[in-house]
Amino acid sequence: MREKLEQESWAGFAEGNADIWREFIDREIPWLYGLFVGRWPNRSLAEELLQKTVFDAVRGRGSYDPSKGCPEDWIVGIARNNIRLEIRRQASRPSINGEISRYFDAMDTKLLPDEVLERQEMTAIVRSALGRLESKEKAVLEAKYIEELSANDIAQQMDTTEKAVYSLLYRAKISLRRELERLAALSKKEEK
Numbered sequence: 565m566r567e568k569l570e571q572e573s574w575a576g577f578a579e580g581n582a583d584i585w586r587e588f589i590d591r592e593i594p595w596l597y598g599l600f601v602g603r604w605p606n607r608s609l610a611e612e613l614l615q616k617t618v619f620d621a622v623r624g625r626g627s628y629d630p631s632k633g634c635p636e637d638w639i640v641g642i643a644r645n646n647i648r649l650e651i652r653r654q655a656s657r658p659s660i661n662g663e664i665s666r667y668f669d670a671m672d673t674k675l676l677p678d679e680v681l682e683r684q685e686m687t688a689i690v691r692s693a694l695g696r697l698e699s700k701e702k703a704v705l706e707a708k709y710i711e712e713l714s715a716n717d718i719a720q721q722m723d724t725t726e727k728a729v730y731s732l733l734y735r736a737k738i739s740l741r742r743e744l745e746r747l748a749a750l751s752k753k754e755e756k
Contacts, residue, residue, distance in 0.1 A: 580625055588635055589618060593726065596643050603647055608708070611715050613650060615730040617643045689751075693743040701736035708733060 596617055600610035620642050628638050694702050700722075707718045715729045722729065 585622075585625070588639075589621070589727065592636065592639055593618070596639070599640075599643055600647070604650075607714060608712070609650070611708075611730075613643070613646050615715075615734060617646050618727070618730060619734060620646065689744065689747055693740055693747055696743050697736065697739050700732060701739050704729065704732045705736050705740060 593614065597610060597614050600613045601607065604610055604613075617639065621639050624642070628635065632638075694705065697705070703722070704718060707713045707721060708715075713721070715726045715733075719726045719729045724732075
């Protein structure tokens with residue numbers, strides 16, 4: 565069972581006391597991760613939702629009002645909002661049905677010239693973008709999405725904390741997105 569932050573600490577929490585926040589977040593991360601994994605067994609998605617929840621909490625820390633309840637209930641509310649957003653996001657995108665699954669299987673086992681060429685080009689673009697990132701950003705993205713390591717495993721590998729890994733992943737995704745957008749813009753200019 566989760567320990568609740570003592571009521572006398574709520575004011576320090578609301579004021580943004582770094583020590584109280586650090587202790588609170590460290591204590592809540594395993595519980596929140598369990599909440600997300602219970603909803604979606606996909607570890608990667610659970611970690612992304614956990615990261616988003618922690619960042620939303622830190623970003624919105626000024627909205628915490630001790631008169632409305634304890635910090636634990638507040639962060640669970642943020643987590644539940646992120647669950648609802650993910651459900652909506654998943655509902656709005658097409659699901660992979662059996663036919664599409666077979667198509668992907670065929671791509672892996674059979675030569676389909678146009679699709680294979682497109683896939684190779686995309687791979688080259690992503691590799692190029694990754695190559696332009698800082699070494700730490702590149703390493704954390706590869707560990708997370710290629711090696712499929714958990715944040716805890718990455719933290720151990722990089723000799724840092726899980727929170728630092730979540731933060732680095734967040735920044736690395738932004739950097740990768742910017743680099744991909746830059747490469748896409750260059751590619752469009754070359755086509756003209």
